Amino acid sequence: MPRREIEGDWVLGWPDRKRPTLIAGKDAQGRVINGRAPITDLEGLITPTDAYYVVNQLEVPEPIHPDDWVLSVGGEVDRPLELSLKELQKLPGRTVRAVTECAGNDAGFFDYLGKGGKKPSRINQQDMQKRAAMREQNEVPSTDEIGNESTTTCAVSAGEFTGVPLAEVLKKAGLKPGAVAVRLEGFDRGQPDLAVQYRSVGRSDFKLVDPGVINYEKGLPLAKALHPDTLLAWSMNGEYLLHIHGAPVRAVVPGWSGNWWAKWLQKIEVLNTMPECYYQKHYFAYGNSPEDPHKEMITAMGVRCIIIAPLDEDSPLECGSHKIRGLAWSGMGSITRVEVSLDGGKTWQDAHLEEPRERWLWVRWSYLWEVDRPGAYRIMARASDETGRVQPQIPWNYQRKHFDGIVPTDVTIV
Amino acid sequence: MRIVVCVKQVPNPEIAASQYRVDEQARTVAPVAGVQLVMSPFDEQAVEAALRIRDAQPGTTITVMSLGAESARNVIKHGLAMGADEGVLLADPAFAGSDGYTTALTLTAAIKKIGNVDLVLTGRQAADWDGGVVGAGIGELLGVPVVTFAKEVSVEAGVARVERVLDDGSEIVEAPLPVVVTVSNELGTPRVPSLRETMRAARKPVAAWSASDLGLAAAAVGAAGARRVLERMFIPVKQNRCEFIAGNSPAEQAVGLAQRLREAKLI
Numbered sequence: 001m002p003r004r005e006i007e008g009d010w011v012l013g014w015p016d017r018k019r020p021t022l023i024a025g026k027d028a029q030g031r032v033i034n035g036r037a038p039i040t041d042l043e044g045l046i047t048p049t050d051a052y053y054v055v056n057q058l059e060v061p062e063p064i065h066p067d068d069w070v071l072s073v074g075g076e077v078d079r080p081l082e083l084s085l086k087e088l089q090k091l092p093g094r095t096v097r098a099v100t101e102c103a104g105n106d107a108g109f110f111d112y113l114g115k116g117g118k119k120p121s122r123i124n125q126q127d128m129q130k131r132a133a134m135r136e137q138n139e140v141p142s143t144d145e146i147g148n149e150s151t152t153t154c155a156v157s158a159g160e161f162t163g164v165p166l167a168e169v170l171k172k173a174g175l176k177p178g179a180v181a182v183r184l185e186g187f188d189r190g191q192p193d194l195a196v197q198y199r200s201v202g203r204s205d206f207k208l209v210d211p212g213v214i215n216y217e218k219g220l221p222l223a224k225a226l227h228p229d230t231l232l233a234w235s236m237n238g239e240y241l242l243h244i245h246g247a248p249v250r251a252v253v254p255g256w257s258g259n260w261w262a263k264w265l266q267k268i269e270v271l272n273t274m275p276e277c278y279y280q281k282h283y284f285a286y287g288n289s290p291e292d293p294h295k296e297m298i299t300a301m302g303v304r305c306i307i308i309a310p311l312d313e314d315s316p317l318e319c320g321s322h323k324i325r326g327l328a329w330s331g332m333g334s335i336t337r338v339e340v341s342l343d344g345g346k347t348w349q350d351a352h353l354e355e356p357r358e359r360w361l362w363v364r365w366s367y368l369w370e371v372d373r374p375g376a377y378r379i380m381a382r383a384s385d386e387t388g389r390v391q392p393q394i395p396w397n398y399q400r401k402h403f404d405g406i407v408p409t410d411v412t413i414v
Numbered sequence: 415m416r417i418v419v420c421v422k423q424v425p426n427p428e429i430a431a432s433q434y435r436v437d438e439q440a441r442t443v444a445p446v447a448g449v450q451l452v453m454s455p456f457d458e459q460a461v462e463a464a465l466r467i468r469d470a471q472p473g474t475t476i477t478v479m480s481l482g483a484e485s486a487r488n489v490i491k492h493g494l495a496m497g498a499d500e501g502v503l504l505a506d507p508a509f510a511g512s513d514g515y516t517t518a519l520t521l522t523a524a525i526k527k528i529g530n531v532d533l534v535l536t537g538r539q540a541a542d543w544d545g546g547v548v549g550a551g552i553g554e555l556l557g558v559p560v561v562t563f564a565k566e567v568s569v570e571a572g573v574a575r576v577e578r579v580l581d582d583g584s585e586i587v588e589a590p591l592p593v594v595v596t597v598s599n600e601l602g603t604p605r606v607p608s609l610r611e612t613m614r615a616a617r618k619p620v621a622a623w624s625a626s627d628l629g630l631a632a633a634a635v636g637a638a639g640a641r642r643v644l645e646r647m648f649i650p651v652k653q654n655r656c657e658f659i660a661g662n663s664p665a666e667q668a669v670g671l672a673q674r675l676r677e678a679k680l681i
Binding site: 005006007008009010014015016017018026027028029030 | 428429430432433488491492495606607608609610611612613615616
């Protein structure tokens with residue numbers, strides 16, 4: 001395998017590997033407002049906080065001091081509450097390890113697999129700084145410009161979150177009969193970033209619904225809101241949540257894509273109807289076209305399996321043994337099986353699944369490939385989860401959300 | 415051959431200018447919390463220029479030298495991780511408040527102390543003050559030729575051949591060694607330190623010299639010996655003026671526009 005040079009750096013005063021960092025875009029004040037995780041350079045299961053991907057639909061708000069923060073809980077409850085962070089922390093806590101994935105992660109692979117478009121790369125090639133600059137100017141890219149951009153990959157990470165189950169807060173407030181949804185509202189406010197939505201669709205030659213200035217909000221169906229692993233989290237990866245990740249408190253909604261994990265929470269409202277939040281009625285919705293009258297909000301992710309090594313970029317490889325390895329996760333439970341094919345999907349062999357296999361975390365898998373004949377090879381991998389779902393599950397939709405197709409690695413053996 | 419590269423530690427120039435605050439009273443720039451200190455990018459290119467020369471002429475010794483606080487040791491280590499052979503840190507409380515002159519004076523004394531230096535490389539200017547005088551100052555104090563704004567540097571048979579960047583192209587000049595060359599960004603991207611070189615760098619020697627080690631009196635260096643007087647420090651206010659060209663038709667407006675541009679000597 002042509003080895004990529006390991007970069008060096010000084011860490012805590014010692015010569016060390018350069019630590020993988022976020023591929024980030026910054027605003028005029030040098031503050032990170034978006035970023036992609038260097039997933040091909042990471043090891044283990046947990047994405048370091050500094051390398052965790054960042055996506056924001058509205059402006060990043062000014063930070064609130066944790067002592068000044070108040071969470072209001074109201075709506076269809078017996079006892080409306082105003083909770084400080086300290087009060088929230090008195091409730092029975094819980095820690096969950098989960099994958100956070102942007103709904104639009106790997107969207108470009110829909111076109112690659114469906115229409116034979118250009119194959120996106122998992123070695124991030126997106127110009128995040130250009131996107132950040134366009135965001136600041138509220139610029140919308142033309143369809144041609146979108147076509148020339150690298151599509152979104154690496155908008156996925158995994159972390160350990162500590163907080164309190166949302167269900168505990170709702171129990172304290174007392175749910176009234178008839179409650180069906182829990183609206184989570186952030187103090188991030190602004191006009192939706194239209195460029196993000198146009199990029200999602202892959203073109204900008206149509207009109208989007210403009211809701212004006214709004215707070216970020218999502219209406220979580222009650223069953224998911226009451227799931228014990230759905231958290232209001234103040235901690236991530238062993239330390240207090242960083243501002244860019246939603247401090248003081250964000251939602252953690254394991255299995256559901258990142259847009260459900262509302263950041264910078266300020267209000268929880270229990271409702272007896274499903275709210276028509278902009279970010280589930282108009283965006284983050286399955287549908288056939290922008291005009292589709294039957295759009296449906298996206299919820300749980302499909303079943304995902306990606307090959308981290310080898311990558312297309314590692315080709316050519318020499319004859320001999322190669323470890324094929326990657327990550328697999330699902331929106332509905334733990335991964336039970338990963339299979340590898342080396343003949344274009346005709347036959348499949350089981351890969352080794354490394355422990356632990358947690359419900360919401362990704363699992364590392366590997367397969368030792370002995371190859372002694374030069375030629376072009378197509379390596380494929382597919383996963384199954386505990387509910388019996390085998391990828392792919394999610395069909396093409398015009399916003400290209402929740403891609404979970406089987407993406408081959410193409411390598412040449414010499 | 416022996417090359418000395420003078421490098422400066424500066425606040426990361428990637429940080430937005432709006433982050434900085436100027437204290438006009440104290441005539442200082444308030445340090446920005448959390449901003450990383452890095453090697454000035456032009457100096458990184460000077461290290462790269464030295465490494466390219468050594469790639470062509472094995473046996474060359476490259477010394478990375480920095481005048482600054484103890485923290486400047488980190489930029490020396492960065493230069494060593496890029497591939498330089500040894501480091502010299504010039505740190506002394508007496509060096510504080512150096513201007514372009516005393517910086518050049520101190521670096522020159524250190525270059526003389528090393529002895530038999532054939533080539534001194536610096537960045538064209540530091541990324542914080544953008545003064546661009548230290549390189550020329552070293553040349554003057556050493557009494558050797560100075561070639562500025564290099565995009566390519568090579569050495570052959572005791573002669574440095576330098577391609578210089580000009581406003582409208584470039585020129586190639588030659589100077590006999592020893593010589594001082596200041597390097598511009600057109601040289602190209604500096605190499606990224608590999609893990610192997612970074613580990614080797616941890617074992618490379620870094621000497622630390624004070625004013626007395628250089629035989630310099632405290633009154634001659636730092637703020638005490640400085641010749642520059644800082645009159646005022648402030649953030650300049652930019653003024654934009656917008657002028658609409660009147661006219662009854664686009665053609666008439668175009669004529670008016672051309673006339674205004676000509677008056678302003680822009681065309």
